[in-house]
Amino acid sequence: MMYFKLILSLVLTGTVVLFVIQNISVVEISFLFWSFAMSRALLIFFVLAIAIVIGWLLHGYFSHRRNLPDKPLITS
Numbered sequence: 001m002m003y004f005k006l007i008l009s010l011v012l013t014g015t016v017v018l019f020v021i022q023n024i025s026v027v028e029i030s031f032l033f034w035s036f037a038m039s040r041a042l043l044i045f046f047v048l049a050i051a052i053v054i055g056w057l058l059h060g061y062f063s064h065r066r067n068l069p070d071k072p073l074i075t076s
Contacts, residue, residue, distance in 0.1 A: 024040070026038065
């Protein structure tokens with residue numbers, strides 16, 4: 001089992017290194033009044049990180065909302 005984790009981590013690391021090497025070119029990003037240049041690999045990494053954070057926050061919100069007790073109807 002330890003060799004499987006080692007091999008899997010080496011394969012994933014190699015894949016990430018190949019991805020970065022192949023996407024080293026600089027792209028220009030423009031949004032409203034801002035414009036800046038960055039590596040395509042960094043851009044993809046930041047978009048992935050933002051998506052993970054948004055997914056984590058939405059999951060927490062919906063699981064918290066699902067666990068709230070139903071509000072009773074007030075009848076007079």
